[in-house]
Amino acid sequence: xxxxxxxxxxxxxxxxxxxxxxxxxxxxxxxxxxxxxxxxxxxxxxxxxxxxxxxxxxxxxxxxxxxxxxxxxxxxxxxxxxxxxxxxxxxxxxxxxxxxxxxxxxxxxxxxxxxxxxxxxxxxxxxxxxxxxxxxxxxxxxxxxxxxxxxxxxxxxxxxxxxxxxxxxxxxxxxxxxxxxxxxxxxxxxxxxxxxxxxxxxxxxxxxxxxxxxxxxxxxxxxxxxxxxxxxxxxxxxxxxxxxxxxxxxxxxxxxxxxxxxxxxxxxxxxxxxxxxxxxxxxxxxxxxxxxxxxxxxxxxxxxxxxxxxxxxxxxxxxxxxxxxxxxxxxxxxxxxxxxxxxxxxxxxxxxxxxxxxxxxxxxxxxxxxxxxxxxxxxxxxxxxxxxxxxxxxxxxxxxxxxxxxxxxxxxxxxxxxxxxxxxxxxxxxxxxx
Amino acid sequence: xxxxxxxxxxxxxxxxxxxxxxxxxxxxxxxxxxxxxxxxxxxxxxxxxxxxxxxxxxxxxxxxxxxxxxxxxxxxxxxxxxxxxxxxxxxxxxxxxxxxxxxxxxxxxxxxxxxxxxxxxxxxxxxxxxxxxxxxxxxxxxxxxxxxxxxxxxxxxxxxxxxxxxxxxxxxxxxxxxxxxxxxxxxxxxxxxxxxxxxxxxxxxxxxxxxxxxxxxxxxxxxxxxxxxxxxxxxxxxxxxxxxxxxxxxxxxxxxxxxxxxxxxxxxxxxxxxxxxxxxxxxxxxxxxxxxxxxxxxxxxxxxxxxxxxxxxxxxxxxxxxxxxxxxxxxxxxxxxxxxxxxxxxxxxxxxxxxxxxxxxxxxxxxxxxxxxxxxxxxxxxxx
Numbered sequence: 001x002x003x004x005x006x007x008x009x010x011x012x013x014x015x016x017x018x019x020x021x022x023x024x025x026x027x028x029x030x031x032x033x034x035x036x037x038x039x040x041x042x043x044x045x046x047x048x049x050x051x052x053x054x055x056x057x058x059x060x061x062x063x064x065x066x067x068x069x070x071x072x073x074x075x076x077x078x079x080x081x082x083x084x085x086x087x088x089x090x091x092x093x094x095x096x097x098x099x100x101x102x103x104x105x106x107x108x109x110x111x112x113x114x115x116x117x118x119x120x121x122x123x124x125x126x127x128x129x130x131x132x133x134x135x136x137x138x139x140x141x142x143x144x145x146x147x148x149x150x151x152x153x154x155x156x157x158x159x160x161x162x163x164x165x166x167x168x169x170x171x172x173x174x175x176x177x178x179x180x181x182x183x184x185x186x187x188x189x190x191x192x193x194x195x196x197x198x199x200x201x202x203x204x205x206x207x208x209x210x211x212x213x214x215x216x217x218x219x220x221x222x223x224x225x226x227x228x229x230x231x232x233x234x235x236x237x238x239x240x241x242x243x244x245x246x247x248x249x250x251x252x253x254x255x256x257x258x259x260x261x262x263x264x265x266x267x268x269x270x271x272x273x274x275x276x277x278x279x280x281x282x283x284x285x286x287x288x289x290x291x292x293x294x295x296x297x298x299x300x301x302x303x304x305x306x307x308x309x310x311x312x313x314x315x316x317x318x319x320x321x322x323x324x325x326x327x328x329x330x331x332x333x334x335x336x337x338x339x340x341x342x343x344x345x346x347x348x349x350x351x352x353x354x355x356x357x358x359x360x361x362x363x364x365x366x367x368x369x370x371x372x373x374x375x376x377x378x379x380x381x382x383x384x385x386x387x388x389x390x391x392x393x394x395x396x397x398x399x400x401x402x403x404x405x406x407x408x409x410x411x412x413x414x415x416x417x418x419x420x421x422x423x424x425x426x427x428x429x430x431x432x433x434x
Numbered sequence: 435x436x437x438x439x440x441x442x443x444x445x446x447x448x449x450x451x452x453x454x455x456x457x458x459x460x461x462x463x464x465x466x467x468x469x470x471x472x473x474x475x476x477x478x479x480x481x482x483x484x485x486x487x488x489x490x491x492x493x494x495x496x497x498x499x500x501x502x503x504x505x506x507x508x509x510x511x512x513x514x515x516x517x518x519x520x521x522x523x524x525x526x527x528x529x530x531x532x533x534x535x536x537x538x539x540x541x542x543x544x545x546x547x548x549x550x551x552x553x554x555x556x557x558x559x560x561x562x563x564x565x566x567x568x569x570x571x572x573x574x575x576x577x578x579x580x581x582x583x584x585x586x587x588x589x590x591x592x593x594x595x596x597x598x599x600x601x602x603x604x605x606x607x608x609x610x611x612x613x614x615x616x617x618x619x620x621x622x623x624x625x626x627x628x629x630x631x632x633x634x635x636x637x638x639x640x641x642x643x644x645x646x647x648x649x650x651x652x653x654x655x656x657x658x659x660x661x662x663x664x665x666x667x668x669x670x671x672x673x674x675x676x677x678x679x680x681x682x683x684x685x686x687x688x689x690x691x692x693x694x695x696x697x698x699x700x701x702x703x704x705x706x707x708x709x710x711x712x713x714x715x716x717x718x719x720x721x722x723x724x725x726x727x728x729x730x731x732x733x734x735x736x737x738x739x740x741x742x743x744x745x746x747x748x749x750x751x752x753x754x755x756x757x758x759x760x761x762x763x764x765x766x767x768x769x770x771x772x773x774x775x776x777x778x779x780x781x782x783x784x785x786x787x788x789x790x791x792x793x794x795x796x797x798x799x800x801x802x803x804x805x806x807x808x809x810x811x812x813x814x815x816x817x818x
Contacts, residue, residue, distance in 0.1 A: 096779050098772040100510065105773075133565055137539050140565060140738050141773035148777055156738060158565040160575070161537060170571075170578035174564075177571035343560075344547035369510045372540040372769065376515070377548045379506040384551075397508065
């Protein structure tokens with residue numbers, strides 16, 4: 001363990017690394033496991049299913065027709081966090097994928113080619129592929145390839161990127177017309193008529209979950225923060241993105257809010273001692289999730305906000321699905337209220353707000369090779385925060401899926417050096433005050 | 435001027451940095467201002483109708499050292515993004531009013547943001563070109579997007595861009611694209627008449643000339659081409675695919691032909707020859723452009739087309755060209771090209787069409803390894 005100093009004692013005492021297991025984690029695991037059980041059952045049953053991506057998704061519409069949503073990104077994430085991604089990545093590279101292609105796609109494709117999707121696997125062959133092109137261009141390629149592999153119909157939902165202050169009327173009409181198209185395809189697939197009252201009910205559940213999500217994030221403004229808004233957010237990202245619109249997800253967030261409010265009331269934080277408050281940008285290295293977390297925990301560093309947790313939606317800034325305007329609000333969510341469909345400079349503004357309103361000491365950028373949507377240009381982001389705003393910023397590089405890009409020793413050196421310098425900065429500031 | 439002299443003139447023009455190319459255009463049009471066009475496609479008619487010279491941003495090759503952009507973009511980002519940013523960071527875009535980027539990939543989108551932030555004096559437009567060609571609102575949306583660009587650009591230059599000017603520009607660029615299609619057809623029909631390096635040099639020069647000057651140049655070339663002796667060789671006829679954005683070094687193109695292949699068709703600079711047919715000039719120009727984008731575009735790795743998959747497009751291109759093989763030339767780190775490589779080769783394998791992949795970078799300077807690969811590939815076909 002690197003030795004450094006604390007502001008008070010002059011010595012860096014590494015914090016004990018502990019397994020964080022609160023009720024939120026257990027409940028998240030339970031409801032996500034139940035959903036995965038449904039996916040497994042559907043591999044041999046007749047329940048219709050549809051592929052969908054996470055960013056600014058319209059899961060409410062699928063749910064309205066009882067079409068089981070399947071998220072290849074979650075599949076890829078789980079392969080990585082269980083340290084199973086590499087063989088599938090290599091399998092995909094065998095058929096021509098490049099080392100420079102997004103490893104999420106490669107792991108998912110490799111998994112499919114290995115029989116993971118279908119009657120012998122864990123994921124049903126999709127009846128429909130809903131390509132919600134919300135920011136990430138790779139989504140289009142990924143789903144084109146899936147449509148070819150499964151010979152499944154693809155519905156394109158082309159969501160215009162936010163390139164003015166707000167979407168134009170034509171942007172909105174274009175998205176609405178495509179949602180209508182999706183509804184017609186769902187009707188044809190299921191043989192059921194679209195029921196807008198059912199959609200209203202689903203949007204009511206969505207709004208309840210979003211309010212809970214927002215409240216949880218709000219609670220991280222407290223010192224100490226009741227959970228790590230980067231590492232622990234993953235437990236909430238599954239329910240908010242994949243299970244949104246269900247009673248289970250809404251109930252889950254009610255419970256999460258209650259638990260975190262209690263922690264705040266008791267002055268308990270996620271770590272025994274919160275020494276640094278950071279904002280984190282970029283997805284985590286899932287193949288080494290625990291190791292990576294430990295590198296921060298040992299310094300008492302807690303993420304009080306993260307951009308990654310907002311790929312699905314930026315609900316902490318107030319947006320809710322609206323049962324009175326269900327389709328319109330779904331369109332607004334896809335167009336405006338998610339991180340992926342907004343510019344890099346919009347993201348700078350989001351992070352700046354996080355640093356200011358969540359009282360962060362520093363920004364940590366985790367730059368990943370796979371996802372250029374996140375990473376391309378993060379050097380400029382570092383310039384902006386370090387030089388123009390004076391926010392201490394650390395930039396790290398690895399990958400969210402491919403374990404070959406994670407170098408633990410190098411990562412540790414950089415993280416230790418960064419927090420040591422923050423520590424000394426505090427000592428100097430302390431000394432100057434006295 | 436002879437065919438070779440015209441090609442040399444184009445080569446010299448391509449060697450210039452964008453601001454220098456603009457300076458050259460100003461010799462005959464004093465006061466002309468430029469507007470940069472990042473690949474792949476952009477509605478250059480709107481830029482031209484605003485009285486500006488549209489100039490393609492295809493990187494800077496070895497002409498400018500990348501000093502600042504490397505700190506903004508990581509090592510795994512394509513060269514063209516870095517060199518385009520470098521031009522703006524170094525204030526090398528003097529005389530330009532701005533630039534237009536579009537929704538071709540994640541890097542280009544972020545690049546637009548970075549340029550806008552770091553060159554605040556410029557007008558930077560980002561176009562979200564449609565990915566759904568078939569929806570009932572696709573046309574309305576596409577036309578509105580083009581009109582948004584027109585209104586923003588007009589506001590920036592401080593003068594309107596009237597319908598009449600747009601119609602004139604559309605006619606001019608129709609003429610340019612028609613001549614380019616004729617040049618490509620001529621090469622297909624007369625193997626050995628025009629080398630791939632010559633053709634891409636000529637096409638690229640068009641991305642830095644006013645169409646009023648470029649169309650006559652192409653017409654002169656077409657006339658001269660028919661008088662030029664063809665030199666068909668005992669070589670493998672190929673199609674080049676995958677270099678629709680960042681352009682391979684001309685030396686790599688020359689190496690492909692020197693090492694035993696003859697290029698019969700390609701997607702080099704496809705954005706500047708985007709439409710398969712003329713865009714109708716009757717009625718509303720923006721409406722016509724929108725219709726053409728949705729229904730008359732060349733297949734492309736940056737455009738989803740549910741009605742016509744690009745794998746079919748490549749197969750069609752190979753067959754129309756009478757080619758025996760495909761050489762893929764994706765730029766290093768180019769996600770659209772590298773992703774499409776997989777379904778493309780699946781399609782080619784299914785039809786028994788051989789293929790070879792050669793990745794390139796802007797600053798690539800040695801081609802010996804590529805030459806060996808191409809020679810081996812060509813020989814395996816010629817002597818099998």
